[in-house]
Amino acid sequence: MTDTKAPSLLLWAMELPRGALGLGQLFWDRNMLAAGPEGDGRPVLILPGLVNADRSNFAMRNYLNRLGYRAYGWGLGRNLGARAIGPEGEKLFERIREIHDETGEKVTLIGVSLGGIMARMAAHRMPDLVREVITVSSPFAGSPRATNVWRAFEWLTGDRIDDPKVVALGHEVAEPLPVPATAIWSASDGLVNGAICQEPGCRNVEVRSSHMGVQVRPEVLLAIAKILGGE
Known part of the structure; x- marks a missing residue:
């Protein structure tokens, strides 16, 4: 796993104003999204970031549905780690099975931040039901201490980052x-x-974005559409 440092205090301090700006860009740059390739109807399950719920990904689901995909929320409330998905991830796995049974197709998983870590876990454990994984600003490849949110993670989820299971x-x-x-x-x-x-x-795609609000940035939504479209 990569050993790196957390982002600078300046970048951390700029998160809130940059996140708000990103939400504004969703309206200012909405014409950019028209360049997204047409969807093929596949099921796509979107997993929210830490403490967020399905509402945080409304713009992404709406966009993917308009392109022609079948975009689903996870339906598990706020993402509080194992408190949301179950100690062994069983609630998330059941949600994936439900969508697979409903559609008869493997499920594409898109995970934002902590949701991306969960998406990768699910893909490792049930590859027969998962078609593809897209992570968005998801810190899956290094120490949790290379983030400015690991203490919040511990407080919100009840998990300790040095717990052997974690x-x-x-x-x-x-x-x-x-x-x-x-x-x-x-x-x-x-x-x-x-x-x-x-x-x-992985195929790695760099964008210019804060962490907060990354899931509503037009550049990110268009990148997701192009990945799903095979570009």
Whole structure:
């Protein structure tokens, strides 16, 4: 796993105003999204970041549905780690099975931040049901201490980052996936170091974005559409 430092205090301090700016760009640059290739109807499950719920990914689901995909929310409330998905991830795995049974197709997983770590875990453990994984600003390839949110993670989830079980999971999700994988990352992320949001086994796509609001940035939404469209 990559050993790096957390983003600078300046980048951290700029997260809130940059995140707000990103939301504005969703409206200012919405014409950019028209360049997204038409979808093929596949099911796509979107996993939210830490403490976020499905509402945080409304713009992404709406965009992918308009392109012609079947975009699903995870339906598990706020992402509080194992408190949301179950001690062994069983609630998330069941959600994937539900979508697979409903559609008869393998499920593409898009995970934002902590949701990306969960998506990679699911792909490792049930590759027969997962078609592809796209992570967005997800720190899966390095130490949690290379982030400015590891203390918040511990407080919100009840998990300790040095717990052997958490450490083992970190090593698991950092391993190359048995399905196609793409990592979207930003060098100017103020909460997680972009270096731990990518890895050699992935297709890595760099964007310019803060961490907060990354899932509504037009550049990110268009990158996701192009990845799904095979570009």
